[in-house]
Amino acid sequence: MKKNIFVKFIAAVITAVLLAGALAGCGKGEGGTASSFRTLDEIKESGKIVIGVFSDKAPFGYVDEYVEYQGYDVYFAERIAKDLGVAVEYVSTDPASRVEYVATGKVDIILANFTVTEERAKQVDFALPYMKVMLGVVSPDESLITDVEQLNGKNLIVVKGTTAETYFEKNHPDINLQKYDEYADAYNALLDGRGDAFSTDNTEVLAWALSNKGFTVGIDALGNADTIAPAVQKGNTTLLTWLNDEIKALGEEQFFHADYEATLSEVYGEAADPDSLVVEGGNID
Amino acid sequence: MQDSGINVLFMGSNFLRLLEGLCVTLRISLISVILSxxxxxxxxxxxxxxNPFSKAISRIYLEFIRIMPQLVLLFIAYFGVTRAFGWSLSADVSATVVFVLWGxxxxxDLVRGALISIPKNQYDSAFALGMTKAQTFIHIVVPQTFRRLIPLTINLTTRMIxxxxxVVLIGITEVLKVGKQIIDANRFEYPSAALWVYGVIFLLYFLACWPISVMAKKLEKRWG
Known part of the structure; x- marks a missing residue:
């Protein structure tokens, strides 16, 4: 009788291995591509460009209820594919893995709200910018803050690790900073009146103010402009040159203003000035 | 404008997407469990x-996998391998490899613990009855070890699920990521969607793990 258990055990092992094989078989078996970058000609030949975008960062890159990618970055990606005459395949990326994706050639281009920094420029090649981000300050209508000087001695809410935190610490030491770990906590603090105003990227506060009545973005462009640009793998000059030419050419037809109208305007509303976000032809004023 | 977030679940193919996400989660975890x-x-x-040599090898392997966070292992398998050797593994394969190594x-270690927990007198009694080493192992040690292993294995399975x-960090869209996508796509119109979406995800995880626990209890009773 004891022998039975041993036989059953062997049978279980064999079944397990077979079942695993069967399950693996029904998975999507997408093969690996070449490890290093693909040149412009190789992309055109393959008939498909692989672009890394965000899938959960509305309104820049997100997936709608019909499982279609949408957003400001995606609108541009669609145009790139159209002008190259190839199909587009989107890869969903996260902030932490963007550099790795492009550095290992798993995507041809990263178009995921990728801010240009010196640190990143060592690992990837940035094309010309197509957007810029500055700081914005949102406050209640009854005591609206329209100038940084008004904040002296008051409580300003910031989120830890954002550019807003470093900017105010360095340039405005007289302002008391209230620091929170999460955006949700920071917004709740503003709603409760624990702080007088909240500062972070202007895109973020503009969108928030629109859906929260009684709050307005009094300052919509503060600090140095950070630029946002597509990135390709280091050394992929053919693709980089093509992208730069494309961005310059699109500037002439005011493509990114059209992109703004199609994707961002409903989120930021009348209050926002497209020129405080959009960069045409790679020229930052 | 601040509508009830429950509507979000029934927009387009949202609910189906969550189920598909669950399928991806279960596919990766169950393949890994079955192989592990x-x-x-x-x-x-x-x-x-x-044998000191085999002991050293298994010690190094176990400690390496234990100390490394799974996230780091995933990055090594997906991006590191491509950088170092130029082999581009697909995200599914990298995830399965990492979870099998970890599992x-x-x-x-669970099996080792269960094996050495069999009291020495069990071996002595078996030898006294004239059983060989192999017979002792098959008839005395394995059945008892098995019984001890069931609850531990179930624990490991649900942990792996x-x-x-x-795996979202290497681009696989599983159930949690689908949930985040749905919440984010609706965050301006339906700010309360998060509660509903996470509620459904909680239920889905529960429905996935609960049958496994029930099955384990039955097995424990049968062999206990």
């Missing part, structure tokens, strides 16, 4: 060998 259990059993037996190490949510 037999491999872990062999590894566990290997660990109890009294084998954990399962191996939940840990697979890390």
């Amino acid at each position: 259990i037999p491999l872990g059993i062999f590894f566990g037996i290997f660990m109890t060998l009294k 084998t190490a954990e399962m191996g 939940k840990t697979t949510s890390l």
Whole structure:
């Protein structure tokens, strides 16, 4: 009788291995591509460009209820594919893995709200910018803050690790900073009146103010402009040159203003000035 | 404008997408569990060998996998391998490899623990009855070890199902990521959608893990 258990055990092992094989078989078996970058000609030949975008960062890159990618970055990606005459395949990326994706050639281009920094420029090649981000300050209508000087001695809410935190610490030491770990906590603090105003990227506060009545973005462009640009793998000059030419050419037809109208305007509303976000032809004023 | 977030679940194919996400989660975790259990059993037996060389190897392997966060292992398998050797593994394959390596190490240690917990007098009695080493192992040790292993294995299985949510970082869209996508796409119109979406995800995880626990209880009763 004891022998039975041993036989059953062997049978279980064999079944397990077979079942695993069967399950693996029904998975999507997408093969690996070449490890290093693909040149412009190789992309055109393959008939498909692989672009890394965000899938959960509305309104820049997100997936709608019909499982279609949408957003400001995606609108541009669609145009790139159209002008190259190839199909587009989107890869969903996260902030932490963007550099790795492009550095290992798993995507041809990263178009995921990728801010240009010196640190990143060592690992990837940035094309010309197509957007810029500055700081914005949102406050209640009854005591609206329209100038940084008004904040002296008051409580300003910031989120830890954002550019807003470093900017105010360095340039405005007289302002008391209230620091929170999460955006949700920071917004709740503003709603409760624990702080007088909240500062972070202007895109973020503009969108928030629109859906929260009684709050307005009094300052919509503060600090140095950070630029946002597509990135390709280091050394992929053919693709980089093509992208730069494309961005310059699109500037002439005011493509990114059209992109703004199609994707961002409903989120930021009348209050926002497209020129405080959009960069045409790679020229930052 | 601030509508009830429950509507979000029924917009377009949202609910179906969540189910598909759950399928991805279960596919990766169950393949890994199914491969890890037999491999872990062999590894566990290997660990109890009294050979210093095999002991050193298994020690290094176990500690390496244990100390490294699974996230780091995923990055190494997906991006690191491409950088170092130029082999581009697909995200599914990298995830499965990492979870099998991890599951084998954990399962191996459970098996080792269960094996050495069999009291020495069980062996002595078996030898006294005239059984050979092999017979003792098959008839005395294995059945008792098995019984001890069931609850531990179930624990490991449910842990693996939940840990697979890390695979989003290498671009696999599993149930949690689908949830985030749905919440984010509706965050301006339906700010309260998060509660509903996470509620459904909680239920889905529960429905995935609960039958496994029930099955384990039945097995425990039958063999206990």
